[in-house]
Amino acid sequence: MAATVPEQITRLQVTFKIARFIPETDEEPHYEEYTVEALPTDRVLTVLQKIKDEVDGTLTFRRSCAHGICGSDAMRINGRNRLACKTLIKDLNIKKPVVVEAIKGLPLEKDLVVDMEPFFQAYRDVMPFLISEGHDPTKERLQTIEDRAVFDDTTKCILCACCTTSCPVFWSDGQYFGPQAIVGAHRFIFDSRDAGTDVRLDILNSKEGVWRCRTTFNCTDACPRGIEVTKAIQEVKRALMFRRD
Amino acid sequence: MQIHRYDVVIVGAGGAGMRAALESSTRARTAVLTKLYPTRSHTGAAQGGMCAALANVEEDNWEWHTFDTIKGGDYLVDQDAAEIMCKEAIDAVIDLEKMGLPFNRTPEGRIDQRRFGGHTRNHGEAAVRRACYAADRTGHMILQTLYQNCIKQDVEFFNEFYVLDLVMSEDGERTAGVVAYELATGEIHVFRAKSVVFATGGFGKVFKTTSNAHTLTGDGMGIIWRKGLPLEDMEFYQFHPTGLAGLGVLLTEGARGEGGILRNKDGERFMERYAPTIKDLAPRDMVARAMVQEVREGRGAGPEGDYVYLDLTHLPAEQIETKLPDITEFARTYLGVDPITELVPVFPTAHYAMGGIPTNIETEVLRDNDTVVPGLYAAGECACVSVHGANRLGTNSLLDINVFGRRAGIAAAEYAVGAELPDLPENSEAFVEGLVSGLRDSTGGERVGEIRKAMQETMDMNAQVYRTEATLKQALSDVQELQRRFRNVAIHDKGERYNTELLEAIELGFLLDLAEILVVGALERKESRGGHAREDYQARDDVNFMRHTMAYRHVSENGDATVRLDYKPVVVTRYQPMERKY
Numbered sequence A: 001m002a003a004t005v006p007e008q009i010t011r012l013q014v015t016f017k018i019a020r021f022i023p024e025t026d027e028e029p030h031y032e033e034y035t036v037e038a039l040p041t042d043r044v045l046t047v048l049q050k051i052k053d054e055v056d057g058t059l060t061f062r063r064s065c066a067h068g069i070c071g072s073d074a075m076r077i078n079g080r081n082r083l084a085c086k087t088l089i090k091d092l093n094i095k096k097p098v099v100v101e102a103i104k105g106l107p108l109e110k111d112l113v114v115d116m117e118p119f120f121q122a123y124r125d126v127m128p129f130l131i132s133e134g135h136d137p138t139k140e141r142l143q144t145i146e147d148r149a150v151f152d153d154t155t156k157c158i159l160c161a162c163c164t165t166s167c168p169v170f171w172s173d174g175q176y177f178g179p180q181a182i183v184g185a186h187r188f189i190f191d192s193r194d195a196g197t198d199v200r201l202d203i204l205n206s207k208e209g210v211w212r213c214r215t216t217f218n219c220t221d222a223c224p225r226g227i228e229v230t231k232a233i234q235e236v237k238r239a240l241m242f243r244r245d
Numbered sequence B: 001m002q003i004h005r006y007d008v009v010i011v012g013a014g015g016a017g018m019r020a021a022l023e024s025s026t027r028a029r030t031a032v033l034t035k036l037y038p039t040r041s042h043t044g045a046a047q048g049g050m051c052a053a054l055a056n057v058e059e060d061n062w063e064w065h066t067f068d069t070i071k072g073g074d075y076l077v078d079q080d081a082a083e084i085m086c087k088e089a090i091d092a093v094i095d096l097e098k099m100g101l102p103f104n105r106t107p108e109g110r111i112d113q114r115r116f117g118g119h120t121r122n123h124g125e126a127a128v129r130r131a132c133y134a135a136d137r138t139g140h141m142i143l144q145t146l147y148q149n150c151i152k153q154d155v156e157f158f159n160e161f162y163v164l165d166l167v168m169s170e171d172g173e174r175t176a177g178v179v180a181y182e183l184a185t186g187e188i189h190v191f192r193a194k195s196v197v198f199a200t201g202g203f204g205k206v207f208k209t210t211s212n213a214h215t216l217t218g219d220g221m222g223i224i225w226r227k228g229l230p231l232e233d234m235e236f237y238q239f240h241p242t243g244l245a246g247l248g249v250l251l252t253e254g255a256r257g258e259g260g261i262l263r264n265k266d267g268e269r270f271m272e273r274y275a276p277t278i279k280d281l282a283p284r285d286m287v288a289r290a291m292v293q294e295v296r297e298g299r300g301a302g303p304e305g306d307y308v309y310l311d312l313t314h315l316p317a318e319q320i321e322t323k324l325p326d327i328t329e330f331a332r333t334y335l336g337v338d339p340i341t342e343l344v345p346v347f348p349t350a351h352y353a354m355g356g357i358p359t360n361i362e363t364e365v366l367r368d369n370d371t372v373v374p375g376l377y378a379a380g381e382c383a384c385v386s387v388h389g390a391n392r393l394g395t396n397s398l399l400d401i402n403v404f405g406r407r408a409g410i411a412a413a414e415y416a417v418g419a420e421l422p423d424l425p426e427n428s429e430a431f432v433e434g435l436v437s438g439l440r441d442s443t444g445g446e447r448v449g450e451i452r453k454a455m456q457e458t459m460d461m462n463a464q465v466y467r468t469e470a471t472l473k474q475a476l477s478d479v480q481e482l483q484r485r486f487r488n489v490a491i492h493d494k495g496e497r498y499n500t501e502l503l504e505a506i507e508l509g510f511l512l513d514l515a516e517i518l519v520v521g522a523l524e525r526k527e528s529r530g531g532h533a534r535e536d537y538q539a540r541d542d543v544n545f546m547r548h549t550m551a552y553r554h555v556s557e558n559g560d561a562t563v564r565l566d567y568k569p570v571v572v573t574r575y576q577p578m579e580r581k582y
Helices: A044-054 A117-125 A145-150 A168-172 A179-189 A197-204 A218-222 A229-242 B015-027 B062-072 B079-099 B138-152 B219-226 B284-296 B317-323 B325-335 B396-417 B430-441 B448-462 B469-486 B500-524
Strands: A012-020 A030-038 A074-077 A080-083 A098-101 A108-110 B002-011 B030-034 B113-121 B126-132 B156-159 B161-168 B175-182 B188-198 B237-244 B261-263 B308-311 B344-353 B364-366 B372-378 B547-555 B561-569
Touching: A012 A044, A030 A044, A044 A098, A044 B448, A080 A218, A117 A179, A179 A197, A179 A229, A197 A229, A218 A229, B002 B015, B002 B175, B002 B396, B015 B030, B015 B138, B015 B188, B015 B396, B030 B161, B030 B188, B062 B079, B062 B113, B079 B138, B079 B396, B113 B284, B138 B396, B161 B188, B161 B219, B161 B430, B161 B500, B175 B372, B175 B430, B188 B219, B188 B396, B188 B430, B219 B500, B237 B284, B237 B325, B261 B284, B284 B308, B284 B344, B317 B325, B325 B344, B372 B396, B430 B500, B448 B469, B448 B500, B469 B500, B500 B547, B500 B561
Parallel strands: A012 A098, B002 B030, B002 B188, B030 B156, B188 B372
Antiparallel strands: A012 A030, A074 A080, A074 A098, B113 B126, B161 B175, B175 B188, B237 B344, B261 B308, B308 B344, B364 B372, B547 B561
């Protein structure tokens, strides 16, 4: 028995204008338009899958969980970095075609798929793991509720790359770690159990590090998890300024 | 074609795969193959918690947890395996804390614990606070923490490599490796290995309404099946009570653990009638049936009367925002409903496979009731140990992946250290090459999307929370017809690079196999137990059916494959079956 949501079933005609790039044949991306029927409550991802299933099987994009937790389907939707599975048709202006493009700043592979490797490499470079001193405890470490709360925001990150690929500094300078890597470092720098703060701060103090950030807030606007990315970057900058050398 | 050599190959980089990798990679040369990126795995969607009898907030012990697991599984649980899981649960949580997992804390700074369905004090007296958690993103934090530790240990990953076949040694006795398809290039890779761990997750995409990711297509189980190895208890599929109505997006049982209440259209707390002692915290199978029952008897809410409500409005806003932030956002985003002030429409959603690849407690894969396949291991949702029996308790999946993922990593590495690399049989890549070229060259007129949709619709209609002989026969004939149509499936995309359409077709082939096995097992199990509810056989039948189903692929002389069923006894240690009341 399947449940249905109470909704005035208003089926809409929506047109998606999608940046297509077939690596075997194309030199440059080009746009193609698809018009399909959708519900206001449909996710952009649902519509993309519908186009793939019913119109053009060659349309290529990544997706997995479809509810904003796996981070697979970051893309530019009407010029903004969003997760396709967290963007509903009713929240878009469908009087005009909905423009869907791959995220910027990472090598384009095919249609909406980019090479994520440079992004993950930047994350790995900030040592995103707990570094402890001395012997491992035999029991759980203690941590106060207050200490746990300090870094709660940055634990939400799903590595979708919406923030990093919305950053103008990252677009123009492929060496910059990007907001996500700083968020990844923040999550450990401000964890009371961690002993690796100095080494991480050294990494972020480098020329590819936090000082590149120009506080444009694109990253914070782009984050589908509501992480205050710019604030986290500012906190890392402050930690650098006030640390004892 | 490229050939790689490793001691251990782990297939899948969710919780079980990465937990295995952390053990295996320190002992033997290990590769982890995943069809996604590690952090995309569906472990990350788990919300509520991971149970362990830490007794941080009230009296508890692992024996009570074991009993709850066995009773929750409606006595189809192998009791030796449940004992191991519940005993090792305590270390599993401590290990995660040491790795850096940011658990919620008590005022004393210890790992906080909350209530969860079916977890009780002293054999059912009352709900107990046993679930360790990190807000309502415990699975996310487990997945991230395991990945972070894999980075720390420099674990070698092959991302977006789809494993499509298992290679057996020439004599068919042991594993020799796997064959994988690289998404980026379309190239086929053979990974030779001394031991192989399958940690490939579930197959929720056989259903339409599901909490599962698009990518949960049962590839690992499907590969094992095509190799002629058995699958266990496939008819036992869990429907999670609280999916967002119409969408299936999961809302954690932790919402009820925090005090949430299910209500019908009259506002009645209906679970009081079905489970007078622990009410809304009864096990999932019972709650899901109660919800369907309410709807069938005309007490469903909404214009179509086809869902019930999850009520959190009596809880303090601050508790909801801090303990259940993600599900609050899901309700706001997808249904436009604010749980702080409004009732949330919910209905059962296909969630978890209790069955899977049969293993013993060492995670070694079985080729029959007793014999192991040397060098082959399985853990997590794709495996059936069986710790979940006929119905998994909430949080026990996160526990399963940690306890048995760890065991699989150790066992696979230890086996590899003492074993020779088996010779590679000739043409070991031939099956995958044929699979790929067959689809790419097909000129048939059938579409992947249409067949998948039809399969999901018949499974939702006929093999869901309640089943009868008639509905299951309908599902079987529908699925078999779709399998015939699938032979004529064709794809548009003929390219080599990132051909996701090709892989969706291959995944659909696995799903169709698994849907058939599920339905055949359900038809033959003429009783109701745990997640398998037969309206035509409403009682549990311990005389005839307190045994595991073992499904085998039988190929007749004309080449047709059918499902043959056999049975395996349940391991009973100290708990004799009794009536399941809550």
